[in-house]
Amino acid sequence: MTKVVTRFAPSPTGFMHVGGARTALYAWLYAKKHGGTFILRIEDTDKEREVEGSIPHIMESLSWLGLTWNEGPDVGGAHAPYIQSERLALYKTYAEKLIAAGHAYPDPYTSEEVEVFRKSAEVEKRPFLFRNHRPETVAVWDGTKPLRFKVPTIKRYVWQDAVRGELSAGEEALDDFILIKSDGYPTYNFAHVVDDIEMGVTHVMRGEEFISSTPKFLALHEALGVTPPVFATLPPILGEGGHKKLSKRDGAKDLLDYRADGYLPQALMNFLALLGWHPTGTEEFFAADALADAFELERVQKSGAMFDDEKLLHINQHWMRTLSDSDFVSHMDTAGKDEAVVLHAVSLLKDRAKTFVEANAMLSGELACLFAASVLTKELLVAKESADVTAEYLSQVLDIIRPLVAPSAEEVKAVVMPYADDKGRAAVLWPLRYALSGQERSPDPFTLIAILGVAESVARIETALGILHK
RNA sequence: GGCCCCAUCGUCUAACGGUUAGGACGGGAGCUUUUCAAGCUCUAAAUCGGAGUUCGAUUCUCCGUGGGGUCACCA
Numbered sequence: 001m002t003k004v005v006t007r008f009a010p011s012p013t014g015f016m017h018v019g020g021a022r023t024a025l026y027a028w029l030y031a032k033k034h035g036g037t038f039i040l041r042i043e044d045t046d047k048e049r050e051v052e053g054s055i056p057h058i059m060e061s062l063s064w065l066g067l068t069w070n071e072g073p074d075v076g077g078a079h080a081p082y083i084q085s086e087r088l089a090l091y092k093t094y095a096e097k098l099i100a101a102g103h104a105y106p107d108p109y110t111s112e113e114v115e116v117f118r119k120s121a122e123v124e125k126r127p128f129l130f131r132n133h134r135p136e137t138v139a140v141w142d143g144t145k146p147l148r149f150k151v152p153t154i155k156r157y158v159w160q161d162a163v164r165g166e167l168s169a170g171e172e173a174l175d176d177f178i179l180i181k182s183d184g185y186p187t188y189n190f191a192h193v194v195d196d197i198e199m200g201v202t203h204v205m206r207g208e209e210f211i212s213s214t215p216k217f218l219a220l221h222e223a224l225g226v227t228p229p230v231f232a233t234l235p236p237i238l239g240e241g242g243h244k245k246l247s248k249r250d251g252a253k254d255l256l257d258y259r260a261d262g263y264l265p266q267a268l269m270n271f272l273a274l275l276g277w278h279p280t281g282t283e284e285f286f287a288a289d290a291l292a293d294a295f296e297l298e299r300v301q302k303s304g305a306m307f308d309d310e311k312l313l314h315i316n317q318h319w320m321r322t323l324s325d326s327d328f329v330s331h332m333d334t335a336g337k338d339e340a341v342v343l344h345a346v347s348l349l350k351d352r353a354k355t356f357v358e359a360n361a362m363l364s365g366e367l368a369c370l371f372a373a374s375v376l377t378k379e380l381l382v383a384k385e386s387a388d389v390t391a392e393y394l395s396q397v398l399d400i401i402r403p404l405v406a407p408s409a410e411e412v413k414a415v416v417m418p419y420a421d422d423k424g425r426a427a428v429l430w431p432l433r434y435a436l437s438g439q440e441r442s443p444d445p446f447t448l449i450a451i452l453g454v455a456e457s458v459a460r461i462e463t464a465l466g467i468l469h470k
Numbered sequence: 471g472g473c474c475c476c477a478u479c480g481u482c483u484a485a486c487g488g489u490u491a492g493g494a495c496g497g498g499a500g501c502u503u504u505u506c507a508a509g510c511u512c513u514a515a516a517u518c519g520g521a522g523u524u525c526g527a528u529u530c531u532c533c534g535u536g537g538g539g540u541c542a543c544c545a
Binding site for chain 1: 471472473474475476477481482483484492493494495496503504505506507508509537538539540541542543544545
C-alpha cells in the first residue's frame with residue numbers, strides 16, 4: 001500500500017469560500033486518517049485573475065480552520081516549489097516530452113480562426129472539437145503559439161470514482177486541449193496533472209465540475225505512461241433554495257468572515273465535515289481527531305447539500321460550551337470591562353450566545369446590569385404587586401441577604417427562596433430581579449446577587465425602595 | 471442542444487433487498503420557571519412519478535420528470 005498523498009490546490013483569486021474550505025478539509029482528513037501527506041499547492045497560471053495578497057490569505061484561512069499542510073509554499077518540501085508560476089521549466093520539460101512522442105503540436109491558428117470553427121459548429125448544432133481541425137503538417141513549437149495535446153485515442157472513458165463509483169464520458173468529452181498558453185503559462189488541465197504526478201498525489205478530491213474533463217486528464221496520463229490518481233468527486237454546496245451553488249449572492253462568505261462573526265474554527269470544521277459526509281452513528285459533534293478517525297470517502301454524499309446557518313449556530317454553541325472560562329473570555333472583546341465580572345458572566349453567556357459576536361452584544365445589552373446599575377421605573381417594579389407590598393418584600397429580602405458574605409447563587413437561593421415561596425414567587429422575585437437588573441430580561445436574581453456582590457445588590461435594592469416610597 | 475452527474479422530512483442525513491423509514495437542526499406543544507435563555511419530555515414532517523426484477527424494493531434495472539455540471543489560451 002503506497003502512502004496516501006492529497007492536496008489542496010487553490011487559485012489565488014482573492015477569497016477562500018466554504019466550498020474550497022470543505023474540499024481542503026476532506027483532503028486533509030483523508031491524509032490524516034491514513035497517516036499520509038497533505039500538500040498545499042498554489043495554481044497561479046492565470047495572471048489575469050490573480051489577486052494580490054491571496055496566498056497569505058489562503059494560508060491564514062486554512063490555518064485558522066485548523067488544517068496544516070506537510071508541504072507547501074511556506075514550509076517547502078521534497079517537491080518544491082509549490083507555486084505553479086515557479087515551476088514553468090518543469091511544464092516545459094513535460095511539453096517537450098509529449099512533442100517528442102508525437103502527443104503535442106503547436107496550434108497553427110489564430111484565436112479568431114478558432115472562433116470561426118467554433119461558430120460554424122454551433123450553427124451546425126454539433127459540438128465543437130478542435131481535433132477535427134488538426135493541421136496536416138506539424139510546425140516546430142517556438143513558444144509563441146499555444147501548444148495542444150494530441151489525444152492519442154478517441155474513445156469512451158470509464159473510470160472508478162471513490163465517491164460516485166463508475167463514471168464515464170463519451171468521445172465528445174475528449175479534445176486536443178491546450179497544454180501551454182501563448183503567454184508561456186500552462187493551462188490548469190496540464191499543470192495540475194504534471195504536478196500531481198511529480199508530487200506523487202494518490203487521491204484527488206474535487207468538485208463535480210471536473211467530471212466532464214476527466215477523460216482529458218486520463219488521456220494525458222496515458223500519453224505520459226502514468227497511472228492516474230484516485231478521483232473523489234465531492235458534492236456541491238448549495239445556496240438558498242438549493243438550486244445553485246452557493247455564491248456571494250446567497251451570502252456565501254469568506255472563511256475568515258466566520259472568525260470575525262464569532263465562530264470557532266472547530267465548529268466550522270465540524271459543520272463543514274457534516275456537509276456532504278456522515279459518520280456511522282448518530283453522534284454529530286466531532287473534534288478534528290475524531291473526524292479523521294471516522295472519515296471515509298465511501299460515506300461522502302453524492303448529491304448537493306445546502307448550507308444551513310441555523311445548524312452551524314447550533315454546532316458553534318456546542319463548541320463554545322466546551323471552552324474553559326478563560327479560553328471563552330479570550331475570544332471576547334473585554335475592552336473597558338471589568339475582567340473579573342466578564343469571567344463571572346461566562347456561564348450565563350454559554351447558555352445564551354451562539355457566537356462570540358452575540359456574546360459581546362449581550363455583555364453590552366441584557367448583561368450590562370452586571371457592570372452598572374440602570375435607571376429603574378416604578379411601573380415595572382410594581383408589575384406584580386402594589387408599591388407598598390413590593391416595598392415590604394424588598395426590605396425583607398434586604399434583611400435576608402445583608403448578612404451573607406460573598407455567597408454563591410445557590411446560597412442566595414437557599415435563603416431567599418423560602419421567603420419567596422411564602423409570599424408568592426412572582427411578587428417577591430420579579431421586583432427583586434428587576435431592582436437588581438433594571439431590565440425586563442436578565443439572569444435570575446440569585447445569580448445577579450452572587451455576581452454583583454452583597455454590597456452592590458443592597459445598594460440597588462435600596463435605590464428601588466427609594467423609588468417606591470416616592 | 472450534445473455529453474455527464476444527482477434525487478429520503480423545510481434542511482443536513484441514517485437504513486446487508488425484510489425497520490412502526492431512524493437521528494440532528496429548525497417548527498409546534500408541554501414541563502421547569504420571577505423574566506430571558508438553557509435544560510427535559512412529547513409532537514408534526516420524507517423515500518419525485520411510472521413500469522420491471524423479486525415472496526418482498528428507499529435500496530437493483532429501465533423510462534419519464536426535476537435539478538445540477540460541462541462543452542475556454544478560467545481554474
